Amino acid sequence: MGRSFFGGGGDRGWVVSSAVVSVLVLAPVVSLAVIAAQGSGDLWPHILAFVLPDALRQTVVLLLGVGVLVVALGASLAWVMTAYDFPGRRIFDWALLLPLATPTYIVAYAYLDLLHPIGPVQSGLRALLGISDPRGLWFPEVRSMAGCILLLSFVLYPYVYLSTRAVFLMQASSLLEASRTLGAGRWRMFFRVALPLARPAIAVGASLALMEALNDIGASEFLGVRTLSVSIYSTWINRSNLPGAAQIALAMLVMVVSLVLLERWARRRQRYVSQAQRARRAAPVQLTGWRAVVAVACLSMPVLIGFALPALHVGAEALKRVRFAGVSPEIWQEILNTVSMAAVATVAAVTLGFIVAYAARLSRAPVGGALLRVASLGYAVPGTVLAIGLMTPIFTLDNLIADGLEAVFGVSVGLLISGSGAALVYAYVVRFLAISAGGVESGLAKLSPSLDSAARALGETPGGAMRRVHLPLLRPALGAAALLVFVDCMKELPATLLLRPLNFETLATHLYGEAARGTYEDGSVAAACIILVGLIPVIILARLGRRRQFSHDAKGPMNEAMAREMLLGDPTTARGRATS
């Protein structure tokens, strides 16, 4: 009786399934190490001498630059938005999140066109200054490290902005008020109390932004920055040298791990900081007159640079293209390809994410939680690294299947896994499992354990409790997770470039191809489609923030933090809350 009630056997099934998922997530990384260890023969000295040092240097410079800028932008925007009130603040509440909708490669693609010597900006300036010679105007080169740092920062700052603002909103205002009654003015309050308390959140946001920067392949390549991601891709594409690419990928993985460790270190004391007591929102200071104008102008900059300008440009170009040539059949095919791949991956990721999160809840042993964290590691692995790690096992498997079928049945099926796109789905699932698992986990954390007990005491089996109690209650969390995974899959570029079946184009790869060739045809249509889809999660996030504004309760900011977890798929904060 006791055994069936506590379901000793039932949990084991869940934990075993969860362990299988973890193995699937870790497999590409393990295989990467194995391939790299095989050595790339005579190419290795070349990589070591000419590719790696430069790629490492450029990546480090890029990360440093982006890191400094996103922290400065994100934290100061978050402070202005929480400590001050001014006309139009409501609009910035959601507008500042808009750059999340534009993938880095689209922004770079748009600016290359916008800032081209014969593009609208430079032509306009020359006309304004009366210069007729197209070379007569000096203009900063966007195809440079500085250009890349700037553009990436203006797209990626929302990660820092969101996490920091959530903390500023949650920080017990009594701490800020205490500092004021102790004689601290607004500046001292910010630098001595608010900012240090937000440091863990800033670290979370910055590390997520940097992982995106590390993952980026399109923007860096278009802007002429040879990062590790770009080097991996070109080593595989141009030299067809998988071990060489794997060796660079391994170096990149080391950077990812150090990023994760850096983030952990920066928030080592978060446990104590977040024990901040009852939150009561500090009344924002009302800005009027020229101060309000300055605030609005400063807040408009990142929205314009990171979203409005590129999105409007892409939108206008797309309209022009559609008016001129209609929507080409290729684009329709690519939309179908993109949506079907993303849909299959979403179903898989949500199912597996549910299994992993549910196993963590059911198992009393810490192993369930540990498996959940392992399964969520994929979010940190850059797409190129993941793809290189997946290639060998999948090709091997493909060849085995093909040879086996040919030998037994005498039929030739070709490359079943890579040819069908299964490899790509696999990569999507590994990369975005953290989003679905984290979403389900924070959904589950809100359900009191006494619900489980009640269902069981009323005679339900563990499976019945899940079906009749948990699943219905989790529907919103599952829906939100599915949506976020779907959108991220649609936007994904690096893994898609490497793992898609031959002659199979998605919207993202189409755009990449055109930008790489320097042709601007249907690319803007593809880009506009991606931005439109990318707006969906931003709208959801903004609406969550709006609800907080109206209700004004202490629970509000938590909603936002949860949304952030879901959006960014940061499983560690979800865990912290579930256990606290």
Added chain:
Amino acid sequence: MSDFTKALAAASLDLRGVRQTFGATLAVDDVSLTVAPGETVCLLGHSGCGKTTLLRMVAGLERPTAGQVSLDGREVAGPSVFVPPEQRGVGLMFQDYALFPHLTILENVTFGLARLPAAKARAIAEAALARVGLARYAGDYPHMLSGGEQQRVALARALAPQPGILLMDEPFSNLDQRMRERIREETMALLREKGATVLVVTHDPVEAMMIADRIALMRSGRIVQAGAPRDLYERPASLFAARFFCDLNEIAAVARDGRVETPLGVFAAPQGAGDGDCVVGLRPGDLTFVAPGSGVVDGVVESHRFLGDFDLATVVLDGLDNPLKIRTLPGKGPSPGARVGVAVVHSQALVFSAAGH
């Protein structure tokens, strides 16, 4: 050292017609109150009565919608004046202490001394920590301390800058019962020693009577009665005030020609009130058991509870619908079911006109 132990320059506080509205809700309504230098005044009331809002307006954390706040004769909030909290020289202790989690205990206490040279600030902070018996925790972080220790750090931090007035928001409510009384006594002893002006918010009438020179009882944003603890207890101006300090027996009755007749005898009607419905309030200690027939009324004991320092019985009296509570010495009361007589010990019945309640 001497900088912390010496008495501080206590300020007076003067509130005139202070009002605070949040949207459509009136949180504080036309409050006037004076606190003399060195005096301890308690703002007492149920949650949501506006007492914390009033405290925050004194600190400068809220700006009054109308009215005037003056500290030591200097207007700090008024129609055309608003001094921000950091320039008011007030000390504020929060219910949750609001210790900075990222700073050590010593850094927390030094926080408010930024205008002094570092060495001097440190010396004062160390003296303050020594005074509350926490010198050895100087290098620790707040989370490493117990609730009682955190409370003392908050006190030391608030007092270190020598504020003219100390504001405390439910300063003892986060402590467990056993520790609360000891820490309350220690805290008040330190504040008396420093001669501080203190304004304390509490919802606990016993606590208010223990620490306050004067109590200002608040209800729905207004001060309904202010005075020495004994005045409020013995001469409550309203049924609300009487109920706040005591678990009152209430008997509905009618006043006629200045007299109120009840099964428990005749009482004088409240002064100035005409004829009409009224409520007679009798404290459980004002009633006593006597032999049946020898008191003012007879009844049957319904229950009897042993509560330690005293017993509490409930009695159904002839002619009254609701049972009355009567306090007796421990073990001295009659058993349930017994028929008893009841007498009024002190003729301290509180009679209130029912209008307005």
